[in-house]
Amino acid sequence: MAAADRRTSTPAPASPEPRTSQEPRTPPEPRGRRHAVAPGLALAALATALWSGSFVTSRALGDSVPPVQHAFWRWVVALVVVAPFGARRAWRRRALIRRHLRFVLLASLLGVTVYNTLVNQAGVTTPAAAMGMIMAASPVVMALLERAGGVRLGARRIAGLLTACTGVLLLIGWAGGGAGGASPGAGGPLGAGALWMIAAACCFGGYSALLRRRPAGLDGAAFLFTTFLFGTVLLLPAQGVSLAVQGGFTPAPGTVLPLLYVGIASSAVAFFAWNRAISLIGPTRAGVVYYLQPVCVALLSWALLSEPTGWAQAGCTALILGGVVLGAGARR
Structure with missing residues (x-):
């Protein structure tokens, strides 16, 4: 009887209270995710800085190396650099790669075959600083695609994105207006x-x-090797056409050294850092950091190519940096 009384006196578990409108709709980021923010931002910044140099080389090699050949040899160098780290890993995961072949081919086509070839083609007529400014539109594309995938961006991140984007648009308008003699291109x-x-x-x-x-x-290493390999193979037909129509280029320090830079630093190192940053903080937050690219490109093109700069550009740079700081924080 006493046991029965104890059983009946045990309080029933409380039912969960209904969710109120004041509760946040998006849970706070997990502790591990928050700890990954700083390394992710640092890796995104490293990739952005290294890619900034590739815009300068695209402009510098625009008159001496045909765009397709520039891209092809860039990825050949990158493939050689990544092979010792990724070739064996990719071979062990060949069954997984076959199962996701469409994904791998699309990533190779967009990130390797087409992207840098278009940048090199633009470098024939477009100043490096203007290339970096226009390229800053890519974070908007990242955010739109991520939002289309169902990811909530948060008010703070959207505000940072818009602030940095405003700075980039003003920077483009400043260059387009001919300040200091700059012009975005032919x-x-x-x-x-x-x-x-x-x-x-x-x-x-x-x-x-x-x-x-x-x-x-x-x-990461297996993915890089696989995309670099497929992207280079996809470039082979265009490389053959370029050699037949435009002829080759003369290897010299002025052509070989820039190709080594873009192959090692702007491809192998930068893509590994960027891909890792995406896995840690996502494309939208990394994309906000990517807004630093026109700033880096402008400084490099001013220092190495003597392209003009001025106070208006410095003001736009401050606006971009403010947007990066605002948008790179925690989602709210």
Whole structure:
């Protein structure tokens, strides 16, 4: 009887209270995710800085190395650098790669075959600083694609995105207005070079958003080697046409050293850092950091190519940096 009384006196578990409208709709980021923010931002910043140099080399080699050949040899160098780390890993995961072949081919096409070829084509007529400005449209593409995938961006991140985007648009308008003699490219802001860069920005934004779907078993080194290999193979027909129509280029320190830079630093190192950053903080937050690229490109083109700069550009740079700081924080 006493046991029965104890059983009946045990309080029933409280039923969960209904959710109120004041409760946050989006849970706070997990502790491990928060700890990954700083390394992710640092890796995104490293990739952005290294890619900034590739815009300078695209402009510098525009008159000496045909765009397709520039891209082809860039990826050959990158493939050689990554092979010791990723070839064996990729071979062990060949069954996984076959199962996700469409994903791998699309990532290779957007991020390797097409993206850099378009950038090199733009470099024939477009100043490096203007290329970096136009390329800053890619974070908008990343955010739109991520939102289309069902990811809530948060008010703070959207505000940072818009603030940095405003700075970039003002920077483009400043250059297009001819301040300091700068001009985004042959034919003005909407010249052929600018159109090539807009297409490149869309490709890179699509590639970055696509990284969210990378198979879990395909680690960074294996993924890089696979995409570099497939992307280089996809470039082979265009490389053959370029050699037949335009002829080759003369190897010299002025051509070989820039190709080594873009192959090692702007490809192998930068893509590994960027892909890792995406896995840690997502494409939208990494895309906000990517807004630093026009700032880095402007400084490098001023220092190495003597392209003009001025106070208006410095003001736009401050606006971009403020947007990066605002949008790179925790989602709210």
